[in-house]
Amino acid sequence: MTSAFPDGLRSLTRASDARTGRASSSDPTGANQDYWMVPAGESVVLAEIDGPGCITHIWMTSFCRRTLGPGVVDPVLGSRVAPVNEIHNALGVTWEEQDPFYYRKALIKITWDDQDTPSVLAPLGDFFGIGHSFPGNYESAPFNVSLKPEEAGKFGAPCARNCYFPMPFGRKARIELVNDNDVPFGVYFYIDYELYRKPLPEDTLYFHAQWTRSNPCDGWGPDLQVNSPEIQQVTNLTGDGNYVVLETEGRGHYVGCNLSVTHFQGSWWGEGDDMIYIDGESTPSVNGTGTEDYFGHAWGMQKNAFLYNGSIVHESDLPGYQVSYRFHVLDPVRFQERIKVTIEHGHANHLSDDWSSTAYWYQTLPSPQLQILPAEERLPYVAHLEPRTAPYSKPLNTEMAAARDAASARDETYRSGKDTEMARKIDLTRAAEIANIEQARRIRAAADA
Numbered sequence: 001m002t003s004a005f006p007d008g009l010r011s012l013t014r015a016s017d018a019r020t021g022r023a024s025s026s027d028p029t030g031a032n033q034d035y036w037m038v039p040a041g042e043s044v045v046l047a048e049i050d051g052p053g054c055i056t057h058i059w060m061t062s063f064c065r066r067t068l069g070p071g072v073v074d075p076v077l078g079s080r081v082a083p084v085n086e087i088h089n090a091l092g093v094t095w096e097e098q099d100p101f102y103y104r105k106a107l108i109k110i111t112w113d114d115q116d117t118p119s120v121l122a123p124l125g126d127f128f129g130i131g132h133s134f135p136g137n138y139e140s141a142p143f144n145v146s147l148k149p150e151e152a153g154k155f156g157a158p159c160a161r162n163c164y165f166p167m168p169f170g171r172k173a174r175i176e177l178v179n180d181n182d183v184p185f186g187v188y189f190y191i192d193y194e195l196y197r198k199p200l201p202e203d204t205l206y207f208h209a210q211w212t213r214s215n216p217c218d219g220w221g222p223d224l225q226v227n228s229p230e231i232q233q234v235t236n237l238t239g240d241g242n243y244v245v246l247e248t249e250g251r252g253h254y255v256g257c258n259l260s261v262t263h264f265q266g267s268w269w270g271e272g273d274d275m276i277y278i279d280g281e282s283t284p285s286v287n288g289t290g291t292e293d294y295f296g297h298a299w300g301m302q303k304n305a306f307l308y309n310g311s312i313v314h315e316s317d318l319p320g321y322q323v324s325y326r327f328h329v330l331d332p333v334r335f336q337e338r339i340k341v342t343i344e345h346g347h348a349n350h351l352s353d354d355w356s357s358t359a360y361w362y363q364t365l366p367s368p369q370l371q372i373l374p375a376e377e378r379l380p381y382v383a384h385l386e387p388r389t390a391p392y393s394k395p396l397n398t399e400m401a402a403a404r405d406a407a408s409a410r411d412e413t414y415r416s417g418k419d420t421e422m423a424r425k426i427d428l429t430r431a432a433e434i435a436n437i438e439q440a441r442r443i444r445a446a447a448d449a
Helices: 004-013 398-448
Strands: 019-024 036-038 043-050 053-063 065-067 096-098 106-112 120-123 143-146 160-163 167-169 172-179 185-195 206-214 243-249 252-262 274-278 309-313 321-327 333-335 338-343 354-363
Touching (some): 036 043, 043 185, 206 243, 243 252, 333 338
Antiparallel strands (some): 019 185, 036 185, 065 096, 106 120
């Protein structure tokens, strides 16, 4: 199998018997609705590919909007053009908003071969490094996210995202999106892959990713000042109570994580050490000196994003919030039987902040039984004012009453049109699901010919 992951650009100098394919959201009718709608409370299969093969690249962008009231744009004609809406509601042309937390309400789910459990299970945003449902521009070796300057600083902002982790599969790859929201969301996507004539090597490891959260972490002194003399005298040699990034059994290697922190004390969250326990040991083979050190920074976190380490969201962007990453691509942490990756939340686990993380690793099958919190427990902590509409009590004159009646009638007509168009788009999505699976089978047949 030829892959750019282990050999870098050198693999481009060798011929390969691989056949390239792609599953995408391209409109199978030849029209221009090149996105799929994922219905509320349902899932869609983006790709189902027979192996042996390897996913080489995933690109996505998406949107999730709630209609607050009728717009001026015709609901039918408006839904048959590109779903771009940069018109401020104050102009009275549209009246809708992005769902700020749909990145956490949607899941990406990938299952390898004939397993009945997924090997990748994470919120759609966090998988790509969008912690707190708050996108930030960054570039690393396996992932990047790109958003426009005017979208920066917004929860749920639309953005482009890429994943370049190679994902080999022996018999089958199945990639799904699950929508645990009460409104649909739209997604554009590419899933690029290679197919091989020969079986994968026996020592092939499978890609895995899992999201976890402790909200809050169980701290013993969150009211005590970070780096104070009282805190510094406490020791933690056992790792008891550490935040667990990953715990799994099998053979493989841990290749990194992203970590999202909401810090409540107002001081500093990153004095905890990383401790990685390999093959059941009681004393960690990998023991760090501080959370910022694990993520390749020092003296706190800097607003830098490098190939294998960096910060996506910095405390200076949004006070109290941090999203950082560390990828062990050149220095994977190997394990033969099991691994437990942990980090202290504050020195000796004294802080009670909100921590969540996505771990990435390769291991043998079978995969562990991955679990994930329900949607309401995945939402980020955000202090905000609830929307409030005061009831009107002023007596209405004839014009006022007519205006309210007209608005109500227009709202009913508008929403009916939007609902009809949404049903049409979902029908197209279901047809495209089938078309993608059939196309993958055609490419498989061509690869075997």
